[in-house]
Amino acid sequence: MTATGLPMPVPAAGLPARVRIHEVGPRDGLQNEKTAVPTDVKAEFIRRLVAAGLTTVEATSFVHPKWVPQLADAEDLFPQVRDLPVRLPVLVPNERGLDRALTLGAREVAVFASATESFAKANLNRTVDEALAMFAPVVTRAAEAGLKVRGYLSMCFGDPWEGPVPIEQVVRVTKALADMGCDELSLGDTIGVATPGHVKALLTALNEAGVPTSRIAVHFHDTYGQALANAYAALEHGVTVFDASAGGLGGCPYAKSATGNLATEDLVWMLRGLGIETGVDLAALTATSGWMADHLGRPSPSRTVRALSHKES
Amino acid sequence: MTATGLPMPVPAAGLPARVRIHEVGPRDGLQNEKTAVPTDVKAEFIRRLVAAGLTTVEATSFVHPKWVPQLADAEDLFPQVRDLPVRLPVLVPNERGLDRALTLGAREVAVFASATESFAKANLNRTVDEALAMFAPVVTRAAEAGLKVRGYLSMCFGDPWEGPVPIEQVVRVTKALADMGCDELSLGDTIGVATPGHVKALLTALNEAGVPTSRIAVHFHDTYGQALANAYAALEHGVTVFDASAGGLGGCPYAKSATGNLATEDLVWMLRGLGIETGVDLAALTATSGWMADHLGRPSPSRTVRALSHKES
Numbered sequence: 001m002t003a004t005g006l007p008m009p010v011p012a013a014g015l016p017a018r019v020r021i022h023e024v025g026p027r028d029g030l031q032n033e034k035t036a037v038p039t040d041v042k043a044e045f046i047r048r049l050v051a052a053g054l055t056t057v058e059a060t061s062f063v064h065p066k067w068v069p070q071l072a073d074a075e076d077l078f079p080q081v082r083d084l085p086v087r088l089p090v091l092v093p094n095e096r097g098l099d100r101a102l103t104l105g106a107r108e109v110a111v112f113a114s115a116t117e118s119f120a121k122a123n124l125n126r127t128v129d130e131a132l133a134m135f136a137p138v139v140t141r142a143a144e145a146g147l148k149v150r151g152y153l154s155m156c157f158g159d160p161w162e163g164p165v166p167i168e169q170v171v172r173v174t175k176a177l178a179d180m181g182c183d184e185l186s187l188g189d190t191i192g193v194a195t196p197g198h199v200k201a202l203l204t205a206l207n208e209a210g211v212p213t214s215r216i217a218v219h220f221h222d223t224y225g226q227a228l229a230n231a232y233a234a235l236e237h238g239v240t241v242f243d244a245s246a247g248g249l250g251g252c253p254y255a256k257s258a259t260g261n262l263a264t265e266d267l268v269w270m271l272r273g274l275g276i277e278t279g280v281d282l283a284a285l286t287a288t289s290g291w292m293a294d295h296l297g298r299p300s301p302s303r304t305v306r307a308l309s310h311k312e313s
Numbered sequence: 314m315t316a317t318g319l320p321m322p323v324p325a326a327g328l329p330a331r332v333r334i335h336e337v338g339p340r341d342g343l344q345n346e347k348t349a350v351p352t353d354v355k356a357e358f359i360r361r362l363v364a365a366g367l368t369t370v371e372a373t374s375f376v377h378p379k380w381v382p383q384l385a386d387a388e389d390l391f392p393q394v395r396d397l398p399v400r401l402p403v404l405v406p407n408e409r410g411l412d413r414a415l416t417l418g419a420r421e422v423a424v425f426a427s428a429t430e431s432f433a434k435a436n437l438n439r440t441v442d443e444a445l446a447m448f449a450p451v452v453t454r455a456a457e458a459g460l461k462v463r464g465y466l467s468m469c470f471g472d473p474w475e476g477p478v479p480i481e482q483v484v485r486v487t488k489a490l491a492d493m494g495c496d497e498l499s500l501g502d503t504i505g506v507a508t509p510g511h512v513k514a515l516l517t518a519l520n521e522a523g524v525p526t527s528r529i530a531v532h533f534h535d536t537y538g539q540a541l542a543n544a545y546a547a548l549e550h551g552v553t554v555f556d557a558s559a560g561g562l563g564g565c566p567y568a569k570s571a572t573g574n575l576a577t578e579d580l581v582w583m584l585r586g587l588g589i590e591t592g593v594d595l596a597a598l599t600a601t602s603g604w605m606a607d608h609l610g611r612p613s614p615s616r617t618v619r620a621l622s623h624k625e626s
Contacts, residue, residue, distance in 0.1 A: 196325055228542040
């Protein structure tokens with residue numbers, strides 16, 4: 001028996017010819033993993049991801065170490081990777097974080113807002129509007145310094161305390177981030193409850209409110225196995241930026257489930273099958289996720305990583 | 314924190330209002346599980362699936378016990394469930410199997426063909442055309458006896474020996490089964506390599522060859538995490554019959570991977586989110602899959618089952 005290796009490329013009508021993957025493994029992935037990863041392993045992880053063809057790799061977070069101890073080494077890590085010839089956004093929670101990022105030569109930053117009051121309170125101890133007020137000077141100063149700014153919006157489909165989140169509520173906060181000057185808005189399904197019709201309805205409502213699809217990225221979680229179907233629905237709507245985590249690293253600690261971020265490999269498999277360019281070498285990426293899984297001492301939750309690794313062994 | 318419980322129903326344009334799930338757990342699922350399951354547990358499993366709202370449950374297989382020892386108790390099992398008020402198809406490999414099914418009062422049977430020569434040889438020790446010739450009298454006699462007949466077609470997208478399978482080859486064998494008198498054709502992605510464009514292209518080619526979508530079911534495997542995205546693409550094409558396995562039981566032993574059949578719960582989650590009727594009670598189904606996972610001594614591979622079970626604990 002020979003391995004099939006890759007899916008047969010058969011395009012579907014009306015989809016984009018190329019998409020950009022915003023790789024979140026080193027930041028969103030490792031921040032939610034229990035095992036401590038040494039700084040040099042993180043740097044090597046980022047280098048391997050870039051070598052596998054990823055052109056945007058979210059490198060780390062300048063959050064206070066008290067809140068995210070896994071990324072407390074941001075000051076040591078970032079200089080090791082900042083000269084890589086790709087986009088390397090870093091998360092900044094506030095102006096203090098932005099100062100640290102600017103000092104280290106970051107060229108792109110991201111802020112992390114919530115669509116719901118409950119999660120804003122839990123994650124930032126602020127109301128939604130208080131959080132937006134905190135981000136406004138961060139976004140303004142970053143833009144003035146010539147940096148690209150991404151606005152994350154979490155709990156866009158459901159919230160563990162509030163249940164389903166009204167679309168108009170998500171539109172209001174997304175539009176506020178857009179008007180503030182965020183170049184890109186990443187819509188997060190933090191607890192993984194979204195389904196394709198909901199995705200399309202939110203995207204349509206955002207367009208109607210004046211936020212064009214070209215500024216929107218989607219960030220799906222696989223808690224209920226829905227992430228890739230949702231990504232396909234977003235593709236059909238014209239979205240061209242997809243957040244994913246190599247090997248399915250990480251997840252939301254509030255979702256209380258073994259599964260989290262959409263695995264980059266599962267996404268790449270689908271995109272390759274659709275004949276959509278990503279620039280990613282799936283074999284190199286799978287090898288990288290296997291290498292990181294060994295460091296973490298547990299198998300990758302990505303089905304593609306497991307299936308391809310099994311074939312090699 | 315309260316559990317969200319269920320996705321918010323947001324329909325997508327152009328999808329069917331209702332679909333039928335063809336539950337394959339007791340047959341395709343258990344046939345590929347290593348742990349032996351007692352006959353009375355299998356009967357209870359089927360009763361619980363019916364109580365959870367499933368209207369078609371493939372009950373067992375009248376294959377020679379030498380080939381599928383897990384289902385060697387078909388003669389004992391089927392009488393325990395045959396009076397349930399739902400469709401209870403059974404797999405029959407040949408005329409001898411059909412005789413056994415007829416004797417026991419089966420009202421619906423299925424034959425299992427291959428789209429590729431390699432798998433026909435491996436699974437049936439016959440060429441594709443020899444296998445079709447073997448099925449012809451089974452289908453004819455079943456139809457004469459007033460039974461519904463389903464034709465399974467495996468390896469419709471890729472084959473572990475041959476790689477990608479040409480669409481025209483799949484169309485030829487599907488059409489042969491349709492012309493033979495199979496009421497329904499179930500297109501199997503046995504090794505899980507399909508992607509949404511490939512799914513739509515095959516469905517379109519079948520329609521052009523005279524096989525209407527109303528006679529087509531789809532049977533996806535989650536080996537590379539693609540099953541639900543493919544199901545969504547099939548829904549968009551108008552397919553209304555979806556094969557799935559409660560709790561993600563089973564899989565193809567040739568795929569050499571931990572993952573197999575699309576989990577019924579993951580499918581139901583998506584369909585509920587899309588506002589599409591299935592008649593299935595997700596909580597009852599999840600509880601049933603948890604109960605079976607306990608019997609098998611391992612967690613369910615269904616992400617929805619794991620996420621919902623975690624919430625309860």
